[in-house]
Amino acid sequence: MRRILAILLENEPGSLSRIVGLFSQRAFNIESLTVAPTDDQSLSRITITTSGDDRVLEQIIKQVNKLIDVIKVTDLTERSHVERELLLVKLLAMNDKSRTEVKRITDIFRGAIIDIGKQVYTVQITGDADKLDAFISAVANETEIVEVVRSGTVGIARGEKALRV
């Protein structure tokens, strides 16, 4: 089962490598990983999308918690939450037909064309991972994809619940 873990940890040199090392050392899976400092510069927040059965997930959470730098870990997928991912994609837009189609599909997905070149459009889409997958397969039918970059999922719990120190 796919899970999204939110990890709050000390913003220290080496702390990211401990997380990544732990996942590879114990053969846990990482689908995506994002990291950035929080409003409190002494803390980083990592979001990891992973998968595994309940037993594996329990081990992952315990093992992550055991790292000295880690302050809190939660499984966002356990409760209702919001998740988002950012996609930037460069598409061939050489003629009117493909330009119109790209524009039309981007509108449907509530995305934006954020840059244009002589022969390409760059489109930005946000949403959950499924939506980004759907966009990519929709535009791929109309034109050629030149380059794709995805931010990996970030997430936050719904309501009052907050992951803070």
Add this chain to the structure above:
Amino acid sequence: MTTELYTGAEMVVKALAALKVKYIFGYPGGSVLDIYDAIFNQDKVEHILVRHEQAATHMADGYTRATGEVGVVLATSGPGATNCVTGIATAYMDSIPMVVLAGQVATSLIGDDAFQETDIVGCSRPIVKHSFSCRKLEDIPNIISKAFYLANSGRPGPVVVELPKDMLIPQNKGEFHIDTEIKLRSYNPSVKGHPKQIKKAVKTIKSAERLVVYTGGGIVLANASEQLTELVERLNAPCTNTLMGLGGISGVHPNFIGMLGMHGSLEANKAMANADVILALGARFDDRVTNNVSKFCPNATIIHVDIDPTSISKTINAHIPIVGLVDTVIEQLMAELSDSDYQQNEQALESWWQQIEEWRNQKSISYKADGDKIKPQQVIESMYEITKGEAYVCSDVGQHQMFAAQYYPFAKPRQWINSGGLGTMGFGLPAAMGVKVAFPDSHVICVTGDGSIQMNIQELSTCLQYNLPVVIVSLNNRSLGMVRQWQDMIYGGRHSSSYMESLPDFIKLAESYGHVGIQINHVSELEEKMTEAFSIRNRLVFVDVLVDETEHVYPMQVRHGAVDDMWIRKGEKA
């Protein structure tokens, strides 16, 4: 008044002294020469110069296992630091607190592949509890203090501190400040078990008809052996120890049913397999205990007490997990037993013990003496007799290790010192030296084999320099016996590279290092020569015992079987 300023190197030594460190085990090199200079200029902390950095880590480790005090290692950058890796991993696998101070090239050179630069923090990342790299010299004292705190609290383990050369040189100085009480917001190890879980556990224990107490190294690490013994006596339960847990309860205690696992006793493994409740205390259901996990005690309710939540339900699902310090949790269990007017089911207990006695009577830990060839088991028995069971026994890895575990009942915790988790050949001699540093007046034995001893034999030189008269008892079977045993049992007797065809003359070797060498060839001279060896108290004695090379370690779990599927003797299943 001006405050005194110190170099980083001075701060390192001052911090160690503030933390009451008596010994550093190490080896010098370019990046740490400033620290060596600082050591030279004081007399609070004594440095012991080994002959290989791996030995420094094992020596510190042995010192720690015997005393409970954090061992300290000092090594230079690059090869010095990488030589520590095996020792760090050994300590990590057995949860031994250790602080390794490793030199590093100057911060301005890091990343340039400078001379003797290796990323030791990176190399050791999967085998440390935590690591630090100093970037400001004023941070050195508190980084070292944090390293000690982390190493020795919660589930203990090794901590690496990397010290770049520019943090240590005389040109840079700063104020010295150290906090000996450390608090970290991200680290709060549990102490007490959850009261609800304690209640549940006691309820389950009360309902048990066939209870087994299964304990591991956690009992030794937490100094919980008195509490354990009290609990076992209160419940009149059978108690088995893992290889790491030997001595947790006295090896001659009537409730002790022997070591369990791969080379455990029949009664221990049978009791586990037939238990309805297993109370696991500071043990981690290692694969050398469980055998095939899918066949492991399917009918038992498992209560698992451990300081480390990741140990619980990692390999075997625990029905009642309790996270906490094992001594504290045992006290909680005892209190709850008293509160809840605990009544034993006498009848069930009696028939359970009857059953266990039947298994015991099969005498699975036994061997057939030979009129001629010395059996390795005999050597251990003789060692036990002569030292009245009171010696520190430090083992290497192989058949000799298992014979020592089986035939030397340990009365007390910390008496048995071996590399259980990693199984590091070469551990025994330096570990014994570390113990001897701590307890110069006790008998300290290194039980080893012709293979293992050669993995750190250079330390015979350190023994002479620091007058560490350990007794080395080498069960010399002219082969990598444990490998050979597997080849006999699994690989059709094809002894691929398990012979040692060019063994040195160990007697001459010991003598050339300035020690005493004694060879024992024949059963008839075993007792006399062993007695002689142990009567020499002021010199290291190397006892080279030529034992029967065909002997196998029994009993032995059948591969992929249940915990109690065992070979009792050659070709005979239980």
